[in-house]
Amino acid sequence: MRSRQWRAVLLGLAERNVSGPAEADSLDELERLAATDGIAVVDRLVQVRDRPDPATYLGSGKLRELAELVDARHADLVIAEGELTPAQVRALEDGVGARVVDRTGLILDIFGEHARSSEGKAQVELAQLAYELPRLRGQGRELSRIGGGRVAGGAGIGVRGRGEMRLEIQRRHLRRRMRALREQVRRTARRREVTRQRRARNRVPSVAITGYTNAGKSALLNRLAGADADVADVLFATLDPLVRQVGTPDGLTYTLTDTVGFVRRLPHQLVDAFRSTLEEVVQADLALHVVDASSPEAVEHIATVRGVLRDIGADAVPELLVLNKADLADPDRMTGLRREHPGAVAVSARTGEGLDDLRGALQERLRALSPPPSVGTRPTTQRAQAEGTS
Numbered sequence: 575m576r577s578r579q580w581r582a583v584l585l586g587l588a589e590r591n592v593s594g595p596a597e598a599d600s601l602d603e604l605e606r607l608a609a610t611d612g613i614a615v616v617d618r619l620v621q622v623r624d625r626p627d628p629a630t631y632l633g634s635g636k637l638r639e640l641a642e643l644v645d646a647r648h649a650d651l652v653i654a655e656g657e658l659t660p661a662q663v664r665a666l667e668d669g670v671g672a673r674v675v676d677r678t679g680l681i682l683d684i685f686g687e688h689a690r691s692s693e694g695k696a697q698v699e700l701a702q703l704a705y706e707l708p709r710l711r712g713q714g715r716e717l718s719r720i721g722g723g724r725v726a727g728g729a730g731i732g733v734r735g736r737g738e739m740r741l742e743i744q745r746r747h748l749r750r751r752m753r754a755l756r757e758q759v760r761r762t763a764r765r766r767e768v769t770r771q772r773r774a775r776n777r778v779p780s781v782a783i784t785g786y787t788n789a790g791k792s793a794l795l796n797r798l799a800g801a802d803a804d805v806a807d808v809l810f811a812t813l814d815p816l817v818r819q820v821g822t823p824d825g826l827t828y829t830l831t832d833t834v835g836f837v838r839r840l841p842h843q844l845v846d847a848f849r850s851t852l853e854e855v856v857q858a859d860l861a862l863h864v865v866d867a868s869s870p871e872a873v874e875h876i877a878t879v880r881g882v883l884r885d886i887g888a889d890a891v892p893e894l895l896v897l898n899k900a901d902l903a904d905p906d907r908m909t910g911l912r913r914e915h916p917g918a919v920a921v922s923a924r925t926g927e928g929l930d931d932l933r934g935a936l937q938e939r940l941r942a943l944s945p946p947p948s949v950g951t952r953p954t955t956q957r958a959q960a961e962g963t964s
């Protein structure tokens with residue numbers, strides 16, 4: 575889709591007296607986010623400082639260094655790990671002569687690329703506009719979109735102009751658009767709520783798959799439900815909830831929902847905009863928390879996901895932890911994770927190992943729900959039967 579390949583320098587900020595690896599990890603993740611967005615990362619620069627300069631983000635020496643690096647590496651984009659204020663973006667762009675975005679802007683851009691359904695698109699646009707509103711400068715050019723040249727909200731933002739009047743008109747336009755989008759999202763959410771209530775009346779228990787982005791949630795849904803959800807080695811492949819009916823080995827029917835993944839410091843604009851999608855987890859009888867057990871960051875990912883669940887009010891939903899990618903995971907790490915989480919089930923959505931254990935654990939947890947859910951309203955899916963007996 576993108577007409578050009580952006581070349582980016584990543585800009586990290588390391589606190590003094592804090593060891594290096596954490597910073598490298600977060601820049602690795604930033605690089606993966608950039609790759610997901612089709613951006614080539616050509617270099618990295620880390621500033622060691624207690625806190626960023628409130629006006630310019632970088633000190634003057636570091637700013638010069640960044641400008642030279644951008645120049646030498648023929649970069650046209652700088653992606654900052656931290657959150658930048660509108661003034662900091664301006665100061666950096668003026669000092670470096672390249673486009674500057676922060677991590678939130680990058681994530682919003684990825685969401686924009688991956689949104690498929692009209693609900694997903696509306697939610698993403700809402701989040702983008704919430705991000706853009708305080709960053710409007712009263713001049714014509716899109717702000718959160720990095721490359722697409724697509725201007726969120728249509729006319730208004732893209733119009734060249736100057737002065738407070740122009741700015742006020744743009745703000746008003748944005749707010750109006752945001753109101754319309756919120757209403758659209760609300761309508762879809764209401765429809766989903768009706769379906770959910772019908773299922774609840776029929777006592778069909780619901781299981782929501784949740785977890786860090788790229789943990790293998792969609793791959794697991796495909797395994798358990800015989801679905802064909804998009805599985806991709808990119809971050810935030812899935813944005814729209816996908817619901818499937820599944821049967822346990824002994825014939826208990828439940829719904830399994832795949833939704834948007836989480837990431838450290840998920841932009842609050844996205845959490846707000848995606849609240850109705852995240853509601854799928856809040857309303858679930860059980861959260862199937864999928865972890866990429868092969869990641870060196872698995873422990874941190876578990877904590878992040880639980881933190882987001884707390885933030886959206888889903889911490890009361892019982893959790894079944896799934897240690898996925900067992901085929902890749904380092905045995906020592908796997909042993910450590912299992913010791914720390916005795917109730918967890920190790921599986922591989924790729925090879926199928928551990929899936930029978932998972933089906934058994936799911937069944938046990940669903941049986942334990944009260945009031946007792948429906949039994950045998952629908953025969954076990956063929957795939958579950960076939961794999962359950964193999």
Ligand SMILES: Nc1nc2c(ncn2[C@@H]2O[C@H](COP(=O)(O)OP(=O)(O)OP(=O)(O)O)[C@@H](O)[C@H]2O)c(=O)[nH]1
Binds near residue numbers: 790791806900925
């Ligand atoms: N080796 C291995 N790879 C896996 C396993 N499960 C998933 N993957 C791979 O991990 C990547 C991400 O899988 P997805 O199912 O798309 O992950 P997700 O959690 O749905 O990701 P998002 O929707 O982007 O948040 C894909 O490349 C999968 O093929 C597994 O058990 N073992």
Ligand SMILES: [Mg+2]
Binds near residue numbers: 792793804805811
């Ligand atoms: Mg997915």
